[in-house]
Amino acid sequence: MTQEDTPRTENRRLSRRSFLRGATALTAAGWVAGSAGGWVLRPNWAHAAGPIKMGIATDITGAIAPSGNANWQTAQFAVKAINDAGGIVGRPVELVLEDTASDPGVAVGNVRRLIQKHEVDVVFGGITSAMREAIKNPIVRRGKTLYIYPQLYEGQECTEHLYCTGPTPAQQCAELLPYLIKQGNKRFAMPSANYRWPQLLNKWARKVIEENGGEVVFEEYYPLDQLEYSATVAKIMNDNVDHVFNTVIPPGLQAFTKQLYEAGYHSKGGTLSCVYYDENSVNYVAARELEGVYSCLDFFHTVQDPHSQQLVADYNKMFPDTKYLFTAGSASTGMYRGIKLYEQAVIKTNGELARDAVSAAIDNVSIEQGPGGGAKMVPGTGHAAMNMYIAQSKGGKWDIISTADMVAPDECA
DSSP: TTOOOOOOHHHHHHHHHHHHHHHHHHTTTEEEOOOSSSSEEEOOOOOOTTTTTEEEEEEESSSHHHHHHHHHHHHHHHHHHHHHHHHHHHHHHEEEEEEEOHHHHHHHHHHHHHHSSOSSSSSEEEEEEHHHHHHIIIIIIISEEEEEESSSSSOOOOOTTEEEOOOOOHHHHHHHHHHHHHHHHEEEEEEEEESSSHHHHHHHHHHHHHHHHOOOEEEEEEOOOOOHHHHHHHHHHTOOEEEEEEEOOOHHHHHHHHHHHTTTTTTOOEEOOOOOOOOGGGGGGOOHEEETTTTEOOOOTOOOOHHHHHHHHHHHHHHOOOOOOOOOTTTTTEEEEEEEHHHHHHHHHOOOOHHHOOOOOOOOESSEEEETTTTTETTTTTEEEEEEEEEEEEEEEEEEEEEEEEEEOOOOO
């Protein structure tokens, strides 16, 4: 490395390469660069009243890009089907995309463009809770725009005009943790990224673990970009931990899982879970480190529901060469669910797009079919009931262990 090749310089180069890859993929999928910034995907037919504008704020670049790129593809997939069927109340949908760049500081300015320059009717997106916290005020309070957050998260988000269409702690952990304890896992470790999602999720998880006869041996928090975990791994190995409930996220995730695997934790019978792991996780973690891991999500590709299987097949046909799959842990299913619930809300308002009208309507809508099954907004909560699945990674696939139908979010009631 030369004097000029500092880590910061190298990060800029990586970001530049990531941006160019993202731009190439977007152009190939029919998006055009917007005159006011961002990217626009226009419908191929028009209406006198103009299109309904959906803003997508997601991570095209940065550490969370494998999930973010799956999100814009999912939005394009869902909207194409809507437009091909005649739009929403006869009007086509236009998509406007801004890169949140896995960086809340960058995201705020880009998201403001969706509101101020593109004048979108609704914003979908944000993956990490840190991102949601950064962009919700520019959208909901200052921007006075409806916001739909698609990712699984830690709960306690009760902001008016903000709707959550991914799973909550109650939906993910109420069945998973008791199941793990019944399998003989009594001593839990909680290695975690140091931000809102792990901090609040772990409080919920610790309570369930202790109520079901387990114990938390240690709970630790690390910077998101930490790459050295030898002390943590040694503690896991030396303290006879049965189960690692992992909430480390990229970019630190790759280093943690590699070091834990190479220390022999898996081969010595230790078990792990990570409630955002899905079929997209191979973009972050080596296949060997995923083997045997447990997760609990609203959808896996192995869910034997005909409509879900058709969605996966149609998505793969639309994006045949993509490595960014239609999955739950990456927020893709929440993105799809959110768009379809918004569609139902606008149908309910007979095409009225004002925030207050659509917000009142979406509070009590449902969809009969979707990834993993139907979903229903629980009135007065800003959250959705949905089917949930406990699964284990085996041989590159997620084996479904159990199913719970229309699990309540248990939030904001």
